[in-house]
Amino acid sequence: LREARIQKTKTVCTYCGVGCAFDVWTKGRKILKIEPRMEAPVNQISTCVKGKFGWDWVNSPDRILQPLIRRGDAFEPVSWDEALDYVARRLREIRLRDGDDALAFIASSKCTNEENYLMQKLARAVMHTNNIDNCSRYCQAPATEALRRTMGYGGDSGSIRDIEQADLVIIVGANTAESHPVLATRIRRAHKKRGQKLIVADLRRNDMARRADLHLHPRPGTDLVWLSAVTKYILDQGRADEAFIRQRVNGFDAYVASLEKFTLEYAEEVTGIPKDALIRAAEMVMDAKSVCICWAMGVTQQLGGADTSTAICNLLLITGNVGRPGTGAYPLRGHNNVQGAGDFGCAPAFFPGYERVADPAVREKWERAWGVSLPTNPGLDNHQMIDAIHDGRLKAMYLVGEDIAVVDSNANYVQAALEKLEFFVVQEVFFTKTAQYADVILPACPSLEKEGTFTNTERRIQRLYRALDPLGDTRPDWQVIQDLANRLGANWNYRSPQEIFEEACGITELMKGAAYAPLEGYGSLQWPVRADGTDTPLLYTDGFPLPDGKARLYPVDWTPTLALPPEYDIHLNNGRMLEHFHEGNLTYRVPGIRQKVPDAWVEISRELATERGIQDGDWVRVVSPYGAVKLRATVTDRVSGKEIYIPMNSVEAAVNLLTSSAADKDTHTPAFKDMKVRLEPV
Numbered sequence: 001l002r003e004a005r006i007q008k009t010k011t012v013c014t015y016c017g018v019g020c021a022f023d024v025w026t027k028g029r030k031i032l033k034i035e036p037r038m039e040a041p042v043n044q045i046s047t048c049v050k051g052k053f054g055w056d057w058v059n060s061p062d063r064i065l066q067p068l069i070r071r072g073d074a075f076e077p078v079s080w081d082e083a084l085d086y087v088a089r090r091l092r093e094i095r096l097r098d099g100d101d102a103l104a105f106i107a108s109s110k111c112t113n114e115e116n117y118l119m120q121k122l123a124r125a126v127m128h129t130n131n132i133d134n135c136s137r138y139c140q141a142p143a144t145e146a147l148r149r150t151m152g153y154g155g156d157s158g159s160i161r162d163i164e165q166a167d168l169v170i171i172v173g174a175n176t177a178e179s180h181p182v183l184a185t186r187i188r189r190a191h192k193k194r195g196q197k198l199i200v201a202d203l204r205r206n207d208m209a210r211r212a213d214l215h216l217h218p219r220p221g222t223d224l225v226w227l228s229a230v231t232k233y234i235l236d237q238g239r240a241d242e243a244f245i246r247q248r249v250n251g252f253d254a255y256v257a258s259l260e261k262f263t264l265e266y267a268e269e270v271t272g273i274p275k276d277a278l279i280r281a282a283e284m285v286m287d288a289k290s291v292c293i294c295w296a297m298g299v300t301q302q303l304g305g306a307d308t309s310t311a312i313c314n315l316l317l318i319t320g321n322v323g324r325p326g327t328g329a330y331p332l333r334g335h336n337n338v339q340g341a342g343d344f345g346c347a348p349a350f351f352p353g354y355e356r357v358a359d360p361a362v363r364e365k366w367e368r369a370w371g372v373s374l375p376t377n378p379g380l381d382n383h384q385m386i387d388a389i390h391d392g393r394l395k396a397m398y399l400v401g402e403d404i405a406v407v408d409s410n411a412n413y414v415q416a417a418l419e420k421l422e423f424f425v426v427q428e429v430f431f432t433k434t435a436q437y438a439d440v441i442l443p444a445c446p447s448l449e450k451e452g453t454f455t456n457t458e459r460r461i462q463r464l465y466r467a468l469d470p471l472g473d474t475r476p477d478w479q480v481i482q483d484l485a486n487r488l489g490a491n492w493n494y495r496s497p498q499e500i501f502e503e504a505c506g507i508t509e510l511m512k513g514a515a516y517a518p519l520e521g522y523g524s525l526q527w528p529v530r531a532d533g534t535d536t537p538l539l540y541t542d543g544f545p546l547p548d549g550k551a552r553l554y555p556v557d558w559t560p561t562l563a564l565p566p567e568y569d570i571h572l573n574n575g576r577m578l579e580h581f582h583e584g585n586l587t588y589r590v591p592g593i594r595q596k597v598p599d600a601w602v603e604i605s606r607e608l609a610t611e612r613g614i615q616d617g618d619w620v621r622v623v624s625p626y627g628a629v630k631l632r633a634t635v636t637d638r639v640s641g642k643e644i645y646i647p648m649n650s651v652e653a654a655v656n657l658l659t660s661s662a663a664d665k666d667t668h669t670p671a672f673k674d675m676k677v678r679l680e681p682v
């Protein structure tokens with residue numbers, strides 16, 4: 001019957017953190033169309049190209065349809081029972097021999113909140129380790145840390161509606177038009193129709209930079225310096241929000257003292273941004289009644305990613321641009337559920353709701369709730385796990401939905417680590433580069449084939465419904481995790497994602513009043529959700545969840561970029577593109593998108609192309625101290641001077657074959673954006 005009828009089912013897009021929701025029309029397994037709806041809280045009538053056309057891969061013949069076990073160099077299809085029995089036996093053996101912390105778990109920010117909750121519960125409550133993380137380690141952990149340091153909550157301080165309502169939007173290190181397209185559309189609309197002002201600070205003249213009232217082009221990795229100089233200039237002009245600071249902020253004197261060196265002259269020297277442009281930026285901030293700052297990987301994927309994110313928060317606090325409509329701090333989450341994976345506890349230091357693992361009272365609460373004793377050892381994050389495999393501490397890994405062999409930095413080093421694992425389980429939709437290293441592959445369902453919730457960049461929890469039956473012998477991740485947990489000694493009996501969600505929210509303070517009923521259809525809730533079910537679109541209207549109810553100005557200093565041998569004379573920038581999702585495992589399997597954008601490229605400035613004799617379309621070899629890739633050159637004015645750009649959507653020519661293992665000093669987020677290369681003819 002399901003084959004015969006046309007159906008429409010509400011789902012939530014899985015391609016970025018904006019969280020667009022829409023109806024997907026299907027007939028059998030055929031996807032007929034995507035229909036945006038006015039009830040959708042974020043996107044109403046619009047989607048971007050991936051959201052509208054990027055779904056045909058769900059029927060790709062490349063889907064993994066059965067569990068697979070490695071036998072020698074080949075994978076053999078087996079039954080679910082055989083695969084899960086084998087995984088449970090091997091994990092038990094290794095744990096018994098080498099201890100709890102010889103195992104590690106990587107959850108997926110493409111999976112639902114419910115699945116992420118179960119992953120961290122499996123790691124902690126069943127296997128007794130805090131070695132659990134997710135891909136926010138690769139992107140937004142520094143922003144989360146900065147928000148927690150200064151304001152208290154690790155999420156965006158308001159809603160996308162606030163960004164739209166602001167007098168001034170500042171975008172730092174983010175290619176919003178391609179990475180968060182529907183949000184960019186809303187900013188463009190406010191800019192055009194309402195005269196909203198826009199400052200973009202970015203190495204590239206991307207679409208938003210071209211439209212901006214002011215485009216700042218700092219030297220790579222120097223955003224903290226210009227942000228601090230602008231803040232100091234505002235203070236020196238006597239234009240800080242004194243009443244806000246007096247009533248709502250701690251740490252003012254120490255912070256002001258820390259700004260002493262950030263003069264306009266110093267900032268011009270370090271960043272290369274002319275003093276006049278810095279003054280203009282400061283004046284635009286001072287003249288605006290409401291300011292929002294959006295940022296992304298250009299800020300966070302640096303050696304000082306958390307500190308630069310903190311400098312953004314400090315600027316907002318000094319100018320009183322927090323806790324009012326049209327103001328706030330907005331790290332733009334990349335994956336659709338990177339916010340939710342952290343919210344539901346997939347981080348080594350935090351239980352769900354960002355409750356600290358190291359706090360004995362918190363740990364006791366979770367022990368009571370789950371009826372187990374919980375580990376006290378600090379867990380490893382994704383970045384530390386790779387080192388721990390190399391030095392022999394980590395023997396086995398269970399990874400869900402993340403192609404870390406491609407998307408983690410220093411891919412050659414990561415791939416060598418995966419090769420060394422004694423036992424590696426990968427739960428995936430396709431046979432990814434990472435899956436090639438697995439001992440067991442468990443076939444998972446994509447979002448259209450399951451139910452649950454996602455949480456978007458503005459802390460908005462939304463439901464997705466099953467539009468298609470699971471293909472072949474695939475299963476939703478939550479069922480697989482539960483089946484494995486029960487083979488490892490648990491006694492879980494979740495019958496639906498709803499039961500998992502209600503258990504998780506019932507224990508956390510952050511989502512105490514969240515339930516499925518208000519999420520029905522296009523309903524949504526933005527955390528914190530109080531016990532009476534009231535949600536919070538705008539944070540900090542009546543105080544900060546920090547001592548005295550006040551925010552905290554947090555002094556930070558600039559961390560210079562990596563020192564590399566002089567032959568590596570060209571800065572390598574990298575990021576997303578509009579048409580493809582991430583490394584491209586999904587969207588390259590959509591024929592229309594693949595035809596339009598068949599591969600990645602390297603953007604080279606006109607001046608560098610002339611200097612090196614490179615023509616548009618030439619093959620070039622890009623070489624770093626860590627690896628080399630071959631790509632076609634695109635000669636363009638989007639980049640300038642000795643700065644090149646490679647989109648991350650290639651497996652064969654993965655940009656992370658070039659990046660290093662250097663990382664943000666506070667959060668271990670890899671410094672993907674801090675690399676120099678040389679160009680060679682092919």
Ligand code: SF4
Pocket residue numbers: 013014015016017018019020043047048049050051052179180181182183
């Ligand atoms: Fe999907 Fe993001 Fe595009 Fe919306 S903007 S349709 S969430 S990729």
